[in-house]
Amino acid sequence: MPHLPNKEMKFIVNVVNTTDFYVAFNVYIIRRNAARDKRPAVGASKGILAPRSTKRQILHWIIDETEEAVEDFFVWSRVVTEGVDSRDITGYMVEEESKKLLFIVNNKESPACRSKELIQFEPPELSLPLMMMPNKPLLFSVNIVNSTDYYVGFDRQNLQTNVAWYFIKPAGGIMPPRSTQRIVVIRVPKKKEELLSECQDDKFLLWSCLVSEGAKASDLL
Numbered sequence: 001m002p003h004l005p006n007k008e009m010k011f012i013v014n015v016v017n018t019t020d021f022y023v024a025f026n027v028y029i030i031r032r033n034a035a036r037d038k039r040p041a042v043g044a045s046k047g048i049l050a051p052r053s054t055k056r057q058i059l060h061w062i063i064d065e066t067e068e069a070v071e072d073f074f075v076w077s078r079v080v081t082e083g084v085d086s087r088d089i090t091g092y093m094v095e096e097e098s099k100k101l102l103f104i105v106n107n108k109e110s111p112a113c114r115s116k117e118l119i120q121f122e123p124p125e126l127s128l129p130l131m132m133m134p135n136k137p138l139l140f141s142v143n144i145v146n147s148t149d150y151y152v153g154f155d156r157q158n159l160q161t162n163v164a165w166y167f168i169k170p171a172g173g174i175m176p177p178r179s180t181q182r183i184v185v186i187r188v189p190k191k192k193e194e195l196l197s198e199c200q201d202d203k204f205l206l207w208s209c210l211v212s213e214g215a216k217a218s219d220l221l
Contacts (some may be wrong), residue, residue: 009210010153010219011059013101015075017049024048025077026089027057028098032070041073047086058219059101074098118152118208119175120145128187138187146175150210153220154181157205164189166204172217 017023026046031037040046047055059073076098122143129138146152155172158165169184185204211219 011212012214013057015055017053020051021079022082024080024089027075029071046089073101135189135192141184143180143182145180149177153211154206154208155220157207162202172220
């Protein structure tokens with residue numbers, strides 16, 4: 001994984017049952033602090049694997065400014081009988097019965113990752129004819145550029161303080177390294193806009209995070 005302090009990263013891993021039996025598993029997190037606090041992994045963190053089956057898991061990971069991970073992932077597993085439900089898996093089990101998932105941090109930065117932004121807009125700014133078409137939905141397009149060496153996921157982010165809603169097509173997606181994606185933005189006023197000054201503080205934002213190869217747009221939800 002790249003070295004990008006304080007940026008959220010989403011990784012896809014497969015939990016594989018290599019046995020001929022049903023296996024229960026539970027993915028959980030232990031914080032790297034004195035208390036070693038435990039908590040469930042984000043998303044569907046536990047389940048039952050049928051014999052010789054695989055389950056896809058999404059993991060969220062962050063490293064801090066000290067270049068150290070702030071938490072570790074563990075996978076607990078145990079053979080169970082057919083008919084056991086994931087709801088029957090309670091607690092975090094014991095660390096000694098769990099397998100730690102190893103992450104290797106690549107300290108070699110991609111030059112484009114030195115900035116705080118994973119994606120850039122092209123063009124960087126747009127002029128919209130808001131007063132020529134007051135209180136009407138506006139449609140415009142813009143390119144978003146992933147200039148990093150990694151896969152990047154994106155989705156729209158609406159601010160409650162905006163005087164309009166902003167919707168994008170596609171609604172979200174995964175950008176390969178060094179790629180460009182054209183998106184269409186639809187601006188819909190929330191109420192009647194009387195003055196241009198009411199619109200000037202609006203911000204169109206895109207949320208982005210690093211993802212592993214194989215991630216899907218639906219994984220960002």
